[in-house]
Each structure stands twice: as structure tokens, then as C-alpha cells.
Amino acid sequence: MSILDVKNVSHGFGSRVILENASFRLLKGEHVGLVGANGEGKSTFLNIITGKLMPDEGQVSWCNHITTGYLDQYSTLEKGKTIRDILKSAFAHMFELEQEIMDLYTKMGDCTPEEMDIILEEVGEIQSILEGADFYNLDSKIEEYAAGLGLLDIGLERDVSELSGGQRAKILLAKVLLENPMILILDEPTNFLDEDHITWLKNFLKSYENAFILVSHDIPFLNEVTNVIYHIENAVLTRYTGDYYYFREMYELKKRQIEAAYKKQQKEIAHLEDFIARNKARVATTNLAKDRQKKLDRMEIIEIAREKPKPIFGFKTARTPSREIITVKDLVIGYNEPLTKPLNFTIERNQKIAIKGVNGLGKSTLLNTILKRIKSLSGEIEHGQFLEIGYFKQEEESSSITALDEFWNEFPGLTNAEVRAALARCGLTTDHITSQMRVLSGGENAKVRLAKIMNREINFLILDEPTNHLDVDAKEELKRAIKEFNGTVLMVSHEPDFYMDVATEIWNVEDWTTKII
Numbered sequence: 070m071s072i073l074d075v076k077n078v079s080h081g082f083g084s085r086v087i088l089e090n091a092s093f094r095l096l097k098g099e100h101v102g103l104v105g106a107n108g109e110g111k112s113t114f115l116n117i118i119t120g121k122l123m124p125d126e127g128q129v130s131w132c133n134h135i136t137t138g139y140l141d142q143y144s145t146l147e148k149g150k151t152i153r154d155i156l157k158s159a160f161a162h163m164f165e166l167e168q169e170i171m172d173l174y175t176k177m178g179d180c181t182p183e184e185m186d187i188i189l190e191e192v193g194e195i196q197s198i199l200e201g202a203d204f205y206n207l208d209s210k211i212e213e214y215a216a217g218l219g220l221l222d223i224g225l226e227r228d229v230s231e232l233s234g235g236q237r238a239k240i241l242l243a244k245v246l247l248e249n250p251m252i253l254i255l256d257e258p259t260n261f262l263d264e265d266h267i268t269w270l271k272n273f274l275k276s277y278e279n280a281f282i283l284v285s286h287d288i289p290f291l292n293e294v295t296n297v298i299y300h301i302e303n304a305v306l307t308r309y310t311g312d313y314y315y316f317r318e319m320y321e322l323k324k325r326q327i328e329a330a331y332k333k334q335q336k337e338i339a340h341l342e343d344f345i346a347r348n349k350a351r352v353a354t355t356n357l358a359k360d361r362q363k364k365l366d367r368m369e370i371i372e373i374a375r376e377k378p379k380p381i382f383g384f385k386t387a388r389t390p391s392r393e394i395i396t397v398k399d400l401v402i403g404y405n406e407p408l409t410k411p412l413n414f415t416i417e418r419n420q421k422i423a424i425k426g427v428n429g430l431g432k433s434t435l436l437n438t439i440l441k442r443i444k445s446l447s448g449e450i451e452h453g454q455f456l457e458i459g460y461f462k463q464e465e466e467s468s469s470i471t472a473l474d475e476f477w478n479e480f481p482g483l484t485n486a487e488v489r490a491a492l493a494r495c496g497l498t499t500d501h502i503t504s505q506m507r508v509l510s511g512g513e514n515a516k517v518r519l520a521k522i523m524n525r526e527i528n529f530l531i532l533d534e535p536t537n538h539l540d541v542d543a544k545e546e547l548k549r550a551i552k553e554f555n556g557t558v559l560m561v562s563h564e565p566d567f568y569m570d571v572a573t574e575i576w577n578v579e580d581w582t583t584k585i586i
Contacts, residue, residue, distance in 0.1 A: 072097055072135060072252065072280060073118065078127030080113060082508060085500045087113050091127070091306035093299060095252065100274065101282045102291050102313055105301035106377055107512025107540045108501060111284045114301065115139070115256055118282075138250035140258055146229045146237050153225040155240050156211045159247035163204045166195050214243045217269040218262070219427050234464055235261035235428035246273065253281035257511070259290055260537040263427045263563050286512075286540050288313060289566065303374045331371045341365045380496030380516060380543050382550035384459065387526035391453035392418050394529055394557050395439055400448035402431050402438045407446055409435075409581040418453075418528075421551070421558040423568035426578035432561045433463055433533055435578070439559075440531065459527035461518060463534045463561075467507035472497065472517045475506055479521055495520045496543065511538030519547070532560035536567050 075093035079086075087110035095101060103111050116122040118129050119139050146155060157164075173188050173195075180188065203210065215221045218239045229237060238261040245253065259267050267290060274281065274294040285291045291313050298309040298316035309316040341361045348354035349362075395416040401407050408431035416422065424432050437443045439450060440460060468475065477488050492502045495516040506514060515538050522530070530551070536544050544567060551558055551571050562568045568575070 071095065072132045074130045075118060076128050076130070078117060078124045078129065080110075080117060080122070080124045080126075082504065083500075085504070086304045088117075088124070088301075088306065089304040091301075091304075093118075093306055093308070095280055095282065097280060098278065099280050099297050100277070100295045101280070101297045101299060102295035102316075103282055103284045103299050103301070104291070104313065104316070105540075107496075107516070107538070107543065108510045109301040110304070111301060112256055112510060114306070115254055115282070115284065119254065135252060136248070136250040137252045137254060138245040138248045139254040140242055140245045140256060146240060148228075148230040150229050151226050152215070152220055152223065152229060152232075152240055153211070155229060156215065156220075156225070156244055156247060157207070159244045160204070160207055163199060163207075166199055167204070170195050211247065214247055217273070218243050218266050219429075222427065223429050233429055233433065235433075239266070239428065242270075249279070251279050253277065253279065255281065256284045257286070257538065258283070259285060259287045259563075260534070261428060261563070263425070264565065265427070267563070286536075286538070286544065287564065288541060302377075327371065328373060331373050334368070334371050338365065338368070378493065378496050378498060380546050381494050382519065382523065382546050383494075384523055384530060384550060384554045384556070385526045386555045387457035387528040388455055390418060390455040390457075390528050390557075394418055394420075394453045394456065396449075396451040396453075397439070398449045398451075400438070400450060401446040402434050403446050404434075404443075407583050409578070410583060411448060412581060416557060416559065419555070419557055421571055421573045422560070422576060423572035423574075424559070424561045424576045424578060425563065425565075425568075426582075430578045430582045432578055436460075436531055436533055436559070436561065456529055457525070457527045458529045458531060459522040459525060461522060461530075461532045461535050463537070465514075465518065467505075467509070467514060469505050469507055471505055472502040472509060472513075475517055476502075476521060476524075480524055491524055492517065492520050495523070512540055512543065515539055516543065528556040530554060530556060530558045530560075532558070532562075534561055534563065536562065536564055 071094045073093070073095035075091065078088055078091045080088045091114070103114065105111055113122065117124050119137065120129075170192055173192050177185060177188055199205070211225075212221065215225060220239055220243060223232065223236055229240060232240075242255075242258055245255070258270060262270065267287070271290055271293055274283070283291065283295060293312075295312055296310070298311065298313055300307045300309065300316065300320065309319055311319075341364065345358045345361050345365070349358035393415050397412055397414050399411040399413060400409075401411055402409050424435070426432060434443065438445050440458065441450065470478075472492060473488060476492060477483065480488065483491070489499075489502065497513065497516055497520075501509060501513050506517065509517070515535070519535075535547060539547065548567060548571055551560075558571075560568065
């Protein structure tokens with residue numbers, strides 16, 4: 070049974086065609102992975118099917134009485150609410166039913182025997198609904214999900230406005246999962262999860278009885294939880310039955326077959342054109358030439374999609390700094406309360422250090438404290454000589470200026486051609502760089518920010534979750550660039566596949582925290 074049908078949908082932004090005549094169906098219980106390079110239209114497609122965006126053409130049809138839960142990359146939380154408040158709001162409809170029962174009990178105090186019978190029947194029906202949904206055990210269910218995603222460690226009575234971006238993302242994810250919708254729609258759910266919580270989510274989705282649509286660039290995770298893949302490339306949406314690795318195998322096979330057919334056809338076209346050119350003017354062979362021309366005119370020309378530009382990352386190296394880049398003595402980080410024990414460490418020239426650990430323990434706070442962007446609670450930080458820092462923030466607010474102007478404003482001395490070339494090296498097309506930053510996908514946005522760092526001479530690279538929105542090709546290229554960078558690297562990452570063969574040392578913030586893990 071099809072619970073979602075998308076027929077002949079087309080959509081674009083300005084001159085950019087995002088989807089063209091795309092069709093999609095979701096069957097009951099299917100676990101769908103939606104894949105494609107940065108900027109191909111995955112988030113746009115999700116916004117169309119959830120009604121946040123109207124397509125230029127085509128139609129989206131849901132079956133009746135469907136319930137959906139949508140976690141997108143830019144969901145927000147209401148200030149002044151506790152974590153428990155937000156998670157309880159997943160059951161708002163049940164609390165409304167409970168209130169309805171209370172109102173009915175109030176009516177019982179002043180009603181006729183006939184009305185009493187009707188009220189008791191209504192109360193019984195609502196009670197059955199609540200008991201069937203396990204309403205009276207909601208607190209234990211909330212705590213189970215909160216534990217799985219590491220929210221119990223933070224404290225369910227904490228105000229959400231006090232939390233980090235990663236912690237807020239976890240709350241939104243837990244809320245959507247608690248809603249238990251008929252269709253779950255998740256856009257990059259692992260971005261702010263550490264290894265243990267990714268494992269919990271993976272096990273949850275593998276056993277999820279309802280359907281879901283998942284966008285993720287975490288390939289091992291995606292492969293384990295999906296049984297259908299939809300691939301977006303060059304505005305075309307294609308369905309593959311099977312996991313991600315099977316899709317890649319079929320995709321590469323199909324690509325080779327099309328390339329072989331294209332080469333064969335091009336040879337045939339060249340042969341026909343040569344025959345026509347040599348024989349159309351001769352009386353004896355003019356009819357043969359006309360026959361060849363008809364054959365050529367009727368031929369359905371095979372086209373090969375133009376290869377998308379792949380990023381080529383590389384960091385310019387500044388002059389050699391002192392041997393000790395950063396020296397920390399009795400450093401305690403935090404805001405209103407300490408997040409760590411007193412820290413003592415030295416970062417030396419050319420070290421490549423990865424920082425891991427669960428969210429909320431101060432990974433981003435540590436980076437910002439080392440950079441002296443925020444004050445430490447106590448202790449000393451000493452920067453070495455001749456330090457030139459390139460800093461990639463976890464998230465930045467997107468502006469309404471174009472990617473071209475975003476880059477050019479920072480490097481006004483460059484020519485238009487030089488700016489375009491710098492952005493093109495990061496895999497951005499003319500359509501991308503003339504689009505507003507807020508219109509770009511998370512991955513495209515990250516590439517613009519990386520491009521700015523790559524245009525400066527640096528000797529100390531600090532990266533806070535650099536892979537969050539990057540596609541597979543961009544991740545691999547960034548890993549290569551970091552390996553080859555002739556300088557010091559300090560990075561926060563939740564992806565062992567990314568940092569394990571790059572880092573010379575791994576720090577775990579769980580060893581320093583003052584919190585109970």
C-alpha cells in the first residue's frame with residue numbers, strides 16, 4: 070500500500086533546476102534513504118512533501134489519516150521550556166484527551182441519568198485510547214528515549230535555552246521519535262550525535278515498524294537502516310531496491326552501460342555522417358545518403374550527464390610557528406559553572422589532534438576558550454609565536470548576500486575571476502555562488518566557509534564538526550587535505566571513520582568532565 074505518492078514534481082530556484090519531473094512512492098514499512106551530493110535537492114524534496122514548499126509543477130498525495138514526524142536541519146526550540154516539557158509535548162494530543170476526561174467528570178456532577186450514560190460511554194472510549202497508547206507510562210518512555218540519546222546526563226529539568234546546539238538537536242530528535250508517526254522524516258539526524266547515541270538510533274531505526282525517509286551522509290549508518298534508496302542527481306530522482314552499498318553497485322553498473330552505449334552510438338553517428346557527406350552529392354548514391362540521413366534523424370540520442378565538479382581542498386601554510394603552539398595551565402572552562410577539571414596540556418607544532426566525547430561536555434567551549442573568544446573560569450592559556458589560525462565553526466547564521474559576495478567581502482583585493490576560481494575549487498558552480506547563502510544547502514554553505522579558510526595562509530587549523538553537512542566526496546577530499554596540511558590541526562568530530570586515520574592523538578573530553586557520564 071502506497072502511503073505517499075509524488076507525481077511529476079518539478080521545482081527550481083531562479084535559474085537552478087532542483088527537481089525535474091520527479092516521481093516517488095513510499096510503501097508501508099519501507100525504510101528509505103534519500104541520497105545525493107550537496108545541493109542536489111534532498112532538503113528541498115523533503116520540504117515539498119511536508120508542505121513547507123509548493124512545487125512549481127506536479128502533485129504530492131498522502132493517504133488519509135497519516136501522521137508524520139519531520140526533523141529538519143534547522144528546527145528550533147521554544148525558550149523557557151525544560152527538556153521534559155519539550156519531550157512531553159510529543160504527546161500533546163493525549164494530554165488533550167486526558168483533559169477531556171476531566172471535563173466530562175465535571176459534567177457528571179450536574180446531569181440526568183440519560184446524560185450520565187452518554188458521558189460514561191465517552192469516558193470509556195477515551196480511556197481505551199489512552200491505555201492503548203500506554204499513556205500512563207509516558208514518563209518511563211520519555212526517560213528511556215532520553216537515556217538512549219544522552220539527555221538524562223544533561224538533566225530533564227534544564228531550560229533548553231541553556232543548551233548547546235548539539236544538545237538541542239538531540240531533544241528535537243527524541244521528541245520526533247516519541248511521537249511514533251506513521252512516517253518519520255529525518256534530515257541528517259546523526260550530525261550532533263556521538264558514537265554511542267548513533268548506535269542507539271541505528272538500533273531504533275532498524276526495528277522501527279513504520280516507514281521513514283532518511284537523509285544522511287553517514288554511509289555506514291545509512292546502509293544498516295535502509296532497504297530502499299532514492300538517488301537525486303541532475304534533478305532526476307531514481308529508485309533502487311536494496312541498501313546503500315547495493316545502490317552504489319547498481320549505479321556504477323548503469324553508468325558504465327550508458328557510457329558504453331554512448332560511445333557505440335557516437336561511432337555510429339560519425340560513420341553515418343561521413344557516409345552522408347561523401348555520397349549525398351553523387352547521383353548514384355544520393356538515395357542511400359538520404360536513407361542514412363533519415364536513420365540519423367530518427368535516432369534517439371544518448372546523453373551523458375555532465376560530471377558535477379568535485380571539490381579540491383587544500384590549505385595554504387603560513388610561516389613556521391614556535392614549537393609549542395598552545396600551552397594550558399590549570400584551565401577550567403565553562404560559563405556559569407565548570408565543565409572540566411583543571412586542564413594542563415601543550416599542543417605542539419604539526420600535531421593533529423581529534424577531540425571526541427558526548428555532547429554538552431564542552432568540546433566547542435574548549436575550542437572557543439583556546440581561541441580566547443570566551444573567557445575561562447580560571448587558569449592560563451598561552452599562544453605560541455607567529456600563530457596564524459584558521460577556524461571552522463560548527464554552525465554559522467546564513468546571510469541574505471550571495472556566496473560570491475560573502476567570499477569577496479573578506480578578500481576585497483581579489484578580482485572577480487580569482488574569487489570565482491577559489492569557490493569553484495571547492496566544488497561550487499556559478500549557480501551556487503550567485504545564490505544567497507541562506508538558500509544554499511548545509512553542505513554548500515560549509516564549502517563556502519572552507520573556501521575562506523583555504524584562501525588564507527595558516528599554520529593552526531581548528532575545525533568544529535567540519536563533516537556535519539558534507540557529502541561523501543567532500544568528506545574524503547577534506548580528510549586528504551587535512552592529512553597533507555603542513556601545520557597543526559585541532560578538530561572536534563563524532564565520526565571515527567573521518568578522524569581515525571588522520572589524527573596523531575585523540576582526546577576524550579569525558580576524561581576531563583565534572584559531569585556524571
